[in-house]
Amino acid sequence: MHSETQEDIARDTLRYDPEGAVVLVGGYGVVGAEVARMLRARHPSMPLVLAGRTPARGSALATEVGATLQAVDLSGPAPLDFSARAVIALVNDPMDRLLRASTQAGIPYADITRWTARVQQALAWMAVEPPRAAVVLASGWMGGLVPLVGAALARELGGASAIDTAILYDLADRAGEDSIEFMDRMHVAFEVMEDGQRQVVEPLSGVRRVRFEDRARRVVRIDTPEQLTLPMVLGARTVSTRIGFSDESATIAFQVLQGMGLFHLLRGERFRNLRRALLRGSGQGGRAVLRIDVSRGGESRSATLVDARGQAHLTAAGATLALERALGLDGDAPPRGVVFPEQSASPGRVLEALRSLGVELEVRGGADAERRAA
Ligand SMILES: NC(=O)c1ccc[n+]([C@@H]2O[C@H](COP(=O)([O-])OP(=O)(O)OC[C@H]3O[C@@H](n4cnc5c(N)ncnc54)[C@H](OP(=O)(O)O)[C@@H]3O)[C@@H](O)[C@H]2O)c1
Structure with a gap:
């Protein structure tokens, strides 16, 4: 099995496209599928991309919600290479590869996958590489x-x-x-x-x-x-x-x-x-x-x-609210830098x-x- 190296990570290039799609990494997994359906129901015209290692597994869901599919492997040798209006992490990102590539590109980002030590790891990266866009760390129980x-x-x-x-x-x-x-x-x-x-x-x-x-x-x-x-x-x-x-x-x-x-x-x-x-x-x-x-x-x-x-459906509700927060679709201005869900102005x-x-x-x-x- 390939383990990603710092050299692989250094070649990752994501691009911010405010008119582009929201990319759901892990988007056809158990939680991801619920998030895709919820986003489609709440935002009928929002372009969605479902990403994972074997995108063919997501083809029925992509047809159902009108999304496109993309191959992305967070643990593979291929550089991450796509553009996005926002990224939502619905699969573990053990080397913080998706987090760092997204935030370095100024792409609004929401994550529901981190246990406490990994939240601390994300915060350490954000101190080293301060994000230019919203980062919503919604890994509290049920997507925050x-x-x-x-x-x-x-x-x-x-x-x-x-x-x-x-x-x-x-x-x-x-x-x-x-x-x-x-x-x-x-x-x-x-x-x-x-x-x-x-x-x-x-x-x-x-x-x-x-x-x-x-x-x-x-x-x-x-x-x-x-x-x-x-x-x-x-x-x-x-x-x-x-x-x-x-x-x-x-x-x-x-x-x-x-x-x-x-x-x-x-x-x-x-x-x-x-x-x-x-x-x-x-x-x-x-x-x-x-x-x-x-x-x-x-x-x-x-x-x-x-x-x-x-619980996948309830977690998806948390993830959906986290993404809406990152994009400023919840009625408040999008946050600058890292926030936790409970820092909402109107919880x-x-x-x-x-x-x-x-x-x-x-x-x-x-x-x-x-x-x-x-
Ligand atoms: N905060 C909370 O309360 C909460 C609650 C429930 C779940 N979660 C978190 O949500 C995440 C997803 O859970 P789940 O039950 O939906 O898992 P899952 O069904 O296994 O879904 C994982 C998805 O990620 C893709 N994937 C796996 N490895 C990948 C890689 N290396 N690169 C890119 N994509 C990859 C899989 O597709 P391929 O196999 O085709 O790549 C699949 O679509 C977990 O990290 C879990 O801890 C959080």
Whole structure:
């Protein structure tokens, strides 16, 4: 297998074309296909390009949404060579090749694929090579929806001292090969902000029971980028994200495997397939459910998001809003340089946008919560 080198990357040449297409790299993957459909529904005349290593796999989708296809391999020897009005990264970019080529060309850019260490890596590159156009790093859970909704609730309260998110992960849901890489990081300890202090915690630790819809579920810690960014953007003293699996025995089994150090032992290429088999669900399709609780000074707001079309669809909603932000299509001027979704000037708009995208959303904690957040 070819591994891209710094010499390959130095030959990448992308060009900004304000009249050109939005290029979706990974655009016919599980999440990418949902983003392509959503963009087409919201922007009927926007030219779209679906890019990946084997574009023939995207031909039915390209016909369905009226997009063109392009061969792009982020890990291959061929230089990246295309023009775009904007780029959206829907596949891991381990060498930051797409990020750097896009930002050096002044192309607005949105990314939903980075786990926390990779968000930090992107920020380091942006310090070395300052971007000339908007870079929306929307890798928080569900394409940045968790921090965006958290910001909307915090706006309602005049700030946030604690933001706690609980995710119910449906093991029947669809997840592409590239998504499983994220779940692969179950053995890596990470930092969270707890009561104003940075603390290192183990994945799958810190059990809580959180009520989702009809019943309480067991949820455990997972590393997500909003735990890095929300304390900085909103000044929250405690930010936590936890996950529970639809089948509670799976949550417990993962905790046991983690406790025995098995995820650590199974790291590395040799056990890749075994590891993935452990983490892969049935892939038939499921519901995405998550709950965000924000509190400040004895007041609290809680939002429950349910997407009957699953986590790929909900992530696509986040990705679509991130792209619209990068292009200034959300009613605000396009940002200059790097932003996170929760830095939106009007996060309350997200609640309406999500409903229009088919997401069920219930906000509790004050009758006029949504009106004042908007
Ligand atoms: N922020 C969030 O909350 C969130 C939630 C879900 C998913 N995600 C992220 O979204 C990404 C996509 O997930 P998915 O489930 O849609 O995965 P997927 O179905 O495997 O899709 C990956 C797509 O990228 C293409 N691709 C793979 N390797 C490539 C390369 N080297 N160069 C160019 N294109 C390449 C694939 O097509 P070819 O094989 O033809 O190249 C495919 O179209 C993952 O990184 C995942 O972590 C983020």
